[in-house]
Each structure stands twice: as C-alpha cells, then as structure tokens.
Amino acid sequence: MAAPLKISGFCCRNEKPLANFIYRFLSTNSATKNETRPKNESRETHFGFETVAEDEKEERVYEVFKNVAGKYDLMNDAMSFGIHRLWKDHFIHRMAPVEGTKLLDVAGGTGDIAFRFLQYIQSQNDDPIMVEESFSIPTNIEAGAYSIPSDYAEEEKIDLSGYKEDTSHVTVCDINQEMLNVGKSRAEEAGIFTGIDWVQGNAECLPFEDNSFDAYTIAYGIRNCTHVDKVLTEAFRVLKPGGRFMCLEFSQVNNLGLRRLYDSYSFEVIPVMGQVLARDWKSYQYLVESIRQFPNQKKFAAMIRQAGFGMVTYENLTFGVSAIHSGYKLLKVVK
Amino acid sequence: ARFSTSLFYNTPFDETILEVLVCPVSKKPLRYDKEKNELVCEESGIAYPIVDGIPNLVPQDARIINKDTVDRNESPPKTQNK
Numbered sequence: 001m002a003a004p005l006k007i008s009g010f011c012c013r014n015e016k017p018l019a020n021f022i023y024r025f026l027s028t029n030s031a032t033k034n035e036t037r038p039k040n041e042s043r044e045t046h047f048g049f050e051t052v053a054e055d056e057k058e059e060r061v062y063e064v065f066k067n068v069a070g071k072y073d074l075m076n077d078a079m080s081f082g083i084h085r086l087w088k089d090h091f092i093h094r095m096a097p098v099e100g101t102k103l104l105d106v107a108g109g110t111g112d113i114a115f116r117f118l119q120y121i122q123s124q125n126d127d128p129i130m131v132e133e134s135f136s137i138p139t140n141i142e143a144g145a146y147s148i149p150s151d152y153a154e155e156e157k158i159d160l161s162g163y164k165e166d167t168s169h170v171t172v173c174d175i176n177q178e179m180l181n182v183g184k185s186r187a188e189e190a191g192i193f194t195g196i197d198w199v200q201g202n203a204e205c206l207p208f209e210d211n212s213f214d215a216y217t218i219a220y221g222i223r224n225c226t227h228v229d230k231v232l233t234e235a236f237r238v239l240k241p242g243g244r245f246m247c248l249e250f251s252q253v254n255n256l257g258l259r260r261l262y263d264s265y266s267f268e269v270i271p272v273m274g275q276v277l278a279r280d281w282k283s284y285q286y287l288v289e290s291i292r293q294f295p296n297q298k299k300f301a302a303m304i305r306q307a308g309f310g311m312v313t314y315e316n317l318t319f320g321v322s323a324i325h326s327g328y329k330l331l332k333v334v335k
Numbered sequence: 336a337r338f339s340t341s342l343f344y345n346t347p348f349d350e351t352i353l354e355v356l357v358c359p360v361s362k363k364p365l366r367y368d369k370e371k372n373e374l375v376c377e378e379s380g381i382a383y384p385i386v387d388g389i390p391n392l393v394p395q396d397a398r399i400i401n402k403d404t405v406d407r408n409e410s411p412p413k414t415q416n417k
Contacts, residue, residue: 171355180389197352200391207359207392 048289107221109179232307251323
C-alpha cells in the first residue's frame with residue numbers, strides 16, 4: 001500500500017505478520033500497480049488507502065457492492081454485533097416521519113432504511129400515542145396498509161406503489177443492481193408491496209425533478225461516492241424547500257483509547273471475518289479503509305453547509321463510530 | 336440466500352413511478368416504451384433500460400438513440416459531468 005496509514009501507530013499492519021501475509025496473498029491489486037501508473041493522471045481520488053483515478057473509483061466501488069450484496073446483511077450483523085440495527089432504528093427515530101412524507105433513500109440498496117420508515121409510519125397510524133421502542137425488520141407483516149396479496153394485485157391491476165399526494169412513500173435509489181435486487185426480494189418476503197419504489201441511479205446525477213421530496217436519506221453510502229460535494233448538491237436540488245437531509249455514516253472516534261481498540265478491531269478482525277463469512281477479504285479491507293478516508297464529523301458538517309443546507313447538526317452514535325448528520329433546505333439560502 | 340434475478344423476470348414495470356422519474360441528464364419526463372422495455376428521453380436522444388422491473392437511470396448505462404436506425408451505441412452520453 002503506497003498511502004501512509006492515517007490511523008494511530010498502534011495498529012500498524014507490519015506488526016501482525018500473519019495478517020499481513022494473508023492480505024498480500026489474497027490481494028490482486030498491489031502497490032506496484034500504482035507506482036507504474038503514469039504521472040499525468042488527470043484526477044485522482046482515494047479508494048480505501050489506495051489512490052485511483054476518479055473514473056476508476058466508481059467502477060471499483062460497484063464491484064465491491066456487487067460482490068458483497070448477497071451477504072451484506074449477514075456481514076453487517078457480524079461486524080457490528082447487530083448494533084447497526086440500533087443505529088438505523090435511532091436514525092429513523094430522529095427523523096420521526098409523519099404520514100404523507102415522500103422520502104428519497106439514496107444508496108439504500110437492501111432497504112434497511114426504507115422498511116424502517118414504512119414501519120415507523122404504520123406504527124404511528126396504529127397507535128399514535130405509544131410508539132414501539134424496538135423495531136425489527138419484519139419477516140412477516142400483519143395485514144394492513146402495506147400488505148396486499150400478490151394475486152389480488154394482479155387481478156385488479158391496482159396502483160401498487162400507492163403514489164398519491166397524501167400517502168407516505170419511499171423511493172429507494174442505488175447505483176448497484178445487485179443491492180436493489182436483494183432489497184426488492186426482502187420487500188416481497190416481508191409482504192411489503194406498496195409505498196415503495198426501486199430505481200437504479202447515480203447519487204451524483206439523480207433522475208428526479210427539483211423540489212420533489214420531503215426528506216432525503218443516505219445511510220452508509222456517501223463515503224463510497226466519488227464526488228461527495230455533487231451528491232450533496234443533488235440532494236439539495238431534489239428536496240422541497242423545508243425538506244430535510246439526513247445522513248448516517250461511519251465517522252471518527254475521538255476518544256484515543258477507544259480509537260485504538262476500534263482500529264485494531266477494524267483492521268485485524270473485520271477483513272478476516274469478511275474472508276471467513278463471505279470469502280471476500282478485499283471488500284472488507286476497502287470498507288474499513290474507506291471509513292478512515294471520509295471527513296470527520298465537523299468537516300462533513302461544513303460540506304453540508306457548503307451545499308446550501310441550514311441548521312446543520314450532527315449526533316455521535318457509539319462514541320463516534322457512526323454519526324447522524326442533519327440539515328434543512330431552508331427557504332432562504334445562506335452560505 | 337441469494338435470489339437469482341430470474342425471480343423477477345415477469346415482474347411488470349410499475350408505471351406510476353414515472354410520476355417522479357425524469358431523465359438524469361436533461362431532467363425532463365420520460366416516455367415508457369413497452370416493446371423495448373425502456374424509458375426514453377426524446378430530448379437527450381437516449382433510452383434507459385428496465386431490468387427485472389427496476390428502471391436503470393444511470394447515464395453510462397443508457398443507449399443512445401439514432402433516429403434513423405436502431406443504434407446499439409456503446410459509448411455513454413458525455414453530458415453526465417455538467
């Protein structure tokens with residue numbers, strides 16, 4: 001790896017010769033490839049700790065998610081010990097969506113946020129005063145607004161997406177077809193047929209009109225995008241005035257002692273887990289490296305303000321391992 | 336377990352989504368071409384495929400339409416990076 005490690009010295013890969021050996025053995029792209037790259041490369045960016053041409057990053061990220069799609073949910077549970085579910089639950093709690101919200105969930109491939117959004121609103125409708133504290137993705141939703149037997153739908157040719165002015169709706173947009181397919185099959189398994197749409201698209205160039213959504217979410221997706229500023233600008237464009245931008249992403253752990261623990265867990269355990277559970281070391285190596293390359297909480301908040309959002313705030317989850325950033329498209333744009 | 340994409344082979348394309356979708360390049364509404372199973376933007380002269388009931392509106396994956404003949408042009412429209 002040509003790039004210097006941007007983490008504390010405790011977790012230097014050279015200290016763990018076995019992990020290092022396994023990594024080199026399995027790695028097909030190598031530091032030498034970067035050294036022989038022509039110096040007149042127009043624009044470069046990071047892919048984990050590696051430096052790549054901007055055009056290449058999108059393709060490489062696509063490959064990563066194509067490879068992990070099948071085991072994505074399993075790996076998320078294994079790596080975070082199921083805590084990612086709590087982070088996502090909390091994220092939706094913070095959003096506190098109301099009936100009639102039109103949500104655009106970007107990079108939402110497998111549907112975690114979309115399903116929670118629908119479930120939250122449904123539980124509000126059922127029981128407006130008390131809200132269930134723990135949400136779990138249903139494998140089997142009881143008959144209700146969002147569950148229509150498929151044979152009924154075919155016969156009557158009803159409007160499956162239910163896109164009416166007053167109903168809640170989520171459009172899931174992801175650049176990766178494999179991830180969307182997994183999401184769509186999970187929806188069908190859960191009996192969710194209405195209120196959700198699936199679109200393949202690029203977050204930097206969204207196929208939606210200006211001012212068309214009440215809320216925009218991007219969970220654990222933005223750090224994989226080549227041009228984060230373009231993603232933020234597009235988010236601003238498609239939101240209605242007064243609309244809310246929310247981002248859930250891995251961030252920086254500020255407490256040094258915890259950071260060391262987190263770093264060694266990230267670099268020593270996660271890629272091995274990836275190899276054992278998903279037979280894919282490299283993708284999970286990329287994952288942990290990409291987290292380090294992403295701007296920290298304050299810097300990212302500044303980027304969000306730069307895109308035009310106001311009332312930008314952030315909240316740390318689990319000591320900063322994850323963070324929720326939020327901003328609003330205010331009617332008067334103040335830069 | 337992975338679901339093979341053939342599971343969605345007969346998934347109909349839900350046209351109500353056209354109420355929100357536009358061409359990412361021109362931001363204009365799209366026309367649904369049932370025969371070719373594509374979403375067409377006349378203005379940009381490109382057509383987006385629908386795969387397993389999910390429309391693919393990534394500009395690089397679009398097909399450039401030649402008005403005279405059906406032209407399976409490989410190169411993506413250059414207008415993505417505005």
